[in-house]
Amino acid sequence: MNADNLAQGESSSGGGRDNDVLWMPTVAQRKETALWQFAEENGFDPEDYDTLHRWSISQKGAFWSAVWDFCGVVGEPGDAAFQKDEAAWMTGARFFPDAHLNLAENLLRSDGADTSVIAIDEAGGRKDVLRKELISRVARVAAGLREAGVRMGDRVAGVQPNNVDALVALLATLSLGAVWTSCSPDFGKTAIVDRIGQVAPKVLFAAARYRYGGKDHDVGERIAEVVGEIPSITTLVLSGEGDIPGVAFVRQDVFGGDGPPEFTRVPFDHPAYILYTSGTTGIPKAIVHRTGGVLMQHLKEHVLHGDVRRGDRLIWYTNTAWMMYHWTVSALAARATIVLYDGAPILKADNGLDCTPLWNLADSADVTHLGVSPKYLATLAAEGYLPRVRHKLSALRSLLVCGAPTLPHQFDWVYRSIKRDMSFSSISGGTEILGSFLIGSPIHPVRRGQLTVPALGHAVSVLDDRGAAVVGERGALVCTEPFPSMPLTFWGEGGDERYRDTYFSARAEIWTHGDVAELTYTGGGYVHGRADNTLKPGGVRIGISEIYAVCESYPDFEDFLVFGALHDGDEEVVLCLKPAEGVTVTPDLVKTLRRDIRTQASPRHVPARVHVVSDVPYTVNGKRVESAARTTVAGETVKNLGSIANPDCLAEYAGLKRDASL
Known part of the structure; x- marks a missing residue:
């Protein structure tokens, strides 16, 4: 049975019609996936995801060791993959306690002749960057950071658009074992200072100008104010055009010097990224993420759940502050090409809205994996825009969406208006875990409105008001077993206590995520929104x-x-x-x-x-x-x-x- 039939609601089970099933991969498609191969290599029936998932949460050391080996992680794993703490089952657990690795080294591996990045801007400009060129640029900027006094554990911040300069700054920081944190250049001065000011960065990478929505924006004075309010910044590195008034800076294209790349391997729990909560109820919380946790979580999501393969081309429409930017960057470790887009996804035109930018990009860059938001899809639908009519999308295998609940009718619209033969994955997790609790799968059917499966390695459950696990009923989304991408801490005084109060105060040693969710008998689920909404x-x-x-x-x-x-x-x-x-x-x-x-x-x-x-x-x-x-x-x-x-x-x-x- 082909995907066109399933898109019309035909069941692949032989039991007549199943109007919830919108797409089902063929047997041949399933057998080609890394998830299928991973299951077989570890002695599991690939058709029995439930057993594979139970193994992933009950035999944590064996599972994450298998992910390390299957994905070819570069580094020393040490003798133990999981160390439990009976007194603090989740908050005291440690993964790979003796491991040493470098996140940038894993992101930059592969042949130098591979294309690592395709950067496209709003005006249609394009730059393809080979892996060897990216490595060279990272090595040069890393040398500049060393000259600026950046050492392992120091913080480096970025306020840049989504382009190659921002990526190079991030990778150079990680290569030293330093800690990267970022904001988008459209953030106001207070929003930037409230975030990166907490963590006292030593170096700031910034852009004085950016283009969005057909307009040029000069934020040079804003950057000058930011530097003036964060005394820890000793070096300002400026990318792109424009100047920063009254502040000394060095241009990124001349920052650093020639030399071979160097990668400082750090412990698994060493900080890599600091991301921030929305901050609508106070100063944003600064969430510290572990080097190894980021890599393992993202490799699992890209390689196993996303079926991202060597040579694939992946983009998520995002700015440099959102967690999905960091998630996108990690696709480099799967030996994929990442596509960076600097601009607005929909432009204003004389006759209305121009919805073409991301779809033109998908065609020109042969995008295999495209990530957007439910609101973006809703805007396309309201405009009557039909990508399947106006674009080839011949390479597109997977459309992904997150950021808000994706509504059932949007699933219908996707298969009717974009492409029939592709996976559509609504995923849900958060900045706190830098990944997903409920996620897509390349070997499962796509069911209308549902998030496909609980992610491997996550003991996801929904609890009712009694604290009992329920299926088919709404309740609190929780995770009952530890996982590598749990935050290390919240930055600042009392960070450990604030972290525990946020996620473990409602239920001791059980992660309470703050979402209202519902699991289904078919193995998928729904996320209905935040509990406080x-x-x-x-x-x-x-x-x-x-x-x-x-x-x-x-x-x-x-x-x-x-x-x-x-x-x-x-x-x-x-x-x-x-x-x-x-x-x-x-x-x-x-x-x-x-x-x-x-x-x-x-x-x-x-x-x-x-x-x-x-x-x-x-x-x-x-x-x-x-x-x-x-x-x-x-x-x-x-x-x-x-x-x-x-x-x-x-x-x-x-x-x-x-x-x-x-």
């Missing part, structure tokens, strides 16, 4: 993703936001609508919307208040900030406006009155 009108817990799903079916709305507000001792649902251009939101339209929410979700989901707004607040990382709207409407103060990309819009929310709602 769960509403309880009338004391009944509901998710907001169902409301978003209905709103997305209306071309009348450009955007929307749902949150809760207290009234008469109960929580009521508030829906804010940003109309599409030229649309007037009338009482009749709202009445129809409420009816559809009632029938497609439930009576509990029907908003008590509907307001028309001019904008929706987003974090600097591109996620809706329901909590900021909820706090503002309640008359309270949002603690960290620097984490919000468009904080001025909250003034409108402060004026929303219940008696003026639709």
